[in-house]
Amino acid sequence: MTIDRRRLICPSLTRPMSTGDGCLARLAPLDRALEASTLHHLAVASDTWGNGVLEVTRRGNLQCRGFPCREDDTFRPVLGVLPGQAGSRFPISLDPIGLLMPQPAAVMRALYVGLHDRLRTSWLETHVAPKISLVISAGGGLGYDTLAADIQLHVTTGANACCIHVGIGRSLAPGDMRWQGMTSSPERAIDAVAALLWAIGDQGPLVRARGLPDEALPTLDLQPGHPAPTPTYAIGDTLAEPLARLWGVPCGRLDSTTVAALGDICARLDLTLWPIPERRLLIVGERARDADQALRSLGLIDDPRQPLPYIDLCAGRDCPRGGIDTHATARRLAALLTALPPTVSAHVSGCPKRCARDVPALITLSGDDRDDRLRFILNGQPGDPALWEGANHDDAWTMLTALVERVAQCPDESANVEHWQACWQALCDEAHA
Template sequence: MSPRPPARRGTCPAFLAPMETGDGLILRLVPAEGAISSGQLRGLASAATAFGNGMMEITARGSLQVRGLTAETVAPLQDAILDLGITPRLGFAIDISPLSGLDPREAADARPLAHRIREGAAGLAGKLGPKVSVVIDGGGAIGLAGHKADVRLAAMRSGADVRWSVTIGGGAAELLAEPDAAALALDALSRIAALGRRARATDLPGCPATQGDAGKPPAPLGTFPLADGRFACGIGLPFGAGAADLFAALADAAEVAGAGDLRPATERVLLATGLDADGARAFATEARRLGCLVAPDDPRAFVAACPGAPACVCAHFPARDLAPGVAEALAPLLDGTVTVHLSACAKGCAHPAPATLTFVGMDGGIALVHEGAPSGALGPALPADALAARLATLAGTPRAPGETGRGLLARMREADVLAGLCGCVKETTDR
């Protein structure tokens, strides 16, 4: 057997181009300035209920999504967002830390470079594909190493000077001053655009076909000091999703705590900024009461899950419904060395990079891929309703002294125990 061919591979929802899936259309919103007010989030939640199915998401790259729209309700939702005073980011993606310019630990504020590249690439609108992206990492508390990028720029400080390490696709890095870094990024984007809307940086002549594994930083959960002496507090949505009522309640909590604004962040996190110490504690306490993640060691922080069935037309099992049980079952292994991906089809939307354990929906069951991408699944072996119990048995395996969760899984893979417990295993990458 093989995975059901995922529909619309290479396509993403956008503000002006919502994407159709099993529960209707999805509209993706990235605030142009990266931040919205508590009142705007409350209004967005109300609009999601009025025009969608009342489900909202924060993606792994820090975008807001509204689900369950129809062709007739897309325009009213777009109008409602604009009426709230939210300016959506349009065009290709340039990702920066949500704390750029506020973070005392950053090597450089990424915003001026992002503005320079966005202005320079204005003429490429409509020529670049929907997945083409630029990542500008200024350093600091919230790293972007886990974001795939066609063009990656990372700040490097040497004394008072800042240089930018620029990587195009999987190529070698060049260390350049900001104007030269911007020029190299724009040249790469122009060359990608010349190859057509299906092209990525890895299609450029001489560019390696794969990118190196930079490692995935932890979710930005908890409290972060800001340059002005105040704080940001990051809380996580359970598996990136929640009812609109949850988002409205978080908006209320942020307002009561004295937050200046709210910022969707990487790894499905919502940051409240401008808090004093008491406000940060109050916001985290209320978020915990609402069922959100507030600490980096929460087992749910290490499990990525797509919406699954029936929300997605490609799905073979209800991934997000199974995710809480999987996180609970595997909790003893989730020590920061293990990532888990519940991918209801082979497309792998929720976690594009290889995970330690990936469970892939296929006709008749779930296949396991160890240290690989969903596309490497061999065939179904385990019924969905048996997954959590098998994983609890796996997590109960005694560890050797000093052995990490990832080390235990590798040892069990070599001894064929992993296949015996969880069914078919395919290893697709060397780690």
């Protein structure tokens, strides 16, 4: 087994990544729903070999941290819990809504199996950037058609035929695709994906789809066309066919007790569960509504205005380097941010390392392993210069409360960094007047 120490490769169960709080192992995107027995297995596995917390990532994957970074078989028992985890190194995300309906499911499964076979046996396995991501979406409104991806296959089905649109990622922005065309043939769609990956690989071993110039796009055997926009579902929504409910996961973290309790609920009500993008769970089954009270009592969220699912946080005081209680800090921050739309990105970190999030957030609160100071960083990451820092945390919360109240006076501007900076400047001016 190889332990990876770089962020160039997606961590997996067979190739975990070393982080500040032990090794991180991420499950490959699931190709089947989690049933009660699997949830019970995962609860035991995360407790026994990891830190006891299963994380639901922004892309809808499951991961666990805190594994000892030894080059041995630590992860093998976890591999046995779920089939399909030791396959191709290319993660292919599958939109569960399509898999729950017979017609798109057959096409999506043909694409999924065919792509894995093609990728596993070709030059691509070793010559395309390790973090290349593929998505097979069904336009089901669960966030797969807007997931940042190098290649997206968008499957829709009508009365007699299916339609597979092939797109290549233009940027990291959600759903920003260059649509190449459509076909009704899964084989032709797989040929198109392979041709696009060859073209990307030809640009260099670390090049992603967004680095492929238009003039290097291959000619594909596709009809012109691009998919129509689809409505999106939010936390708290209920899907009618099949019956399913959407729940938010606080900070994307489920401790092993909660995972086991989810298994109990699924067993009792004959439900299944999918982790889906934006740290949500899709609870599927005829009795999905009967689980509401039990899921709320586990702390899951069905209020779409609640920002807690979107706050990134690390282990904090559970890690030797953590200078603050990240859980309590995140809950207090979430209570403040309910005044704003839930799209404001936030990160709570125990120290200047970036274990929980490696891209800037609009709001970052960070502790340090050398002192008790709390740092507030605007539009940056832990370790970046702080807008405010101090050992008196009450002062920090007074300041943050005033800032958020000021920003909330123009909620449409709440994702605009310049608006935050202007509000901060106004508060400073008033304090010095």
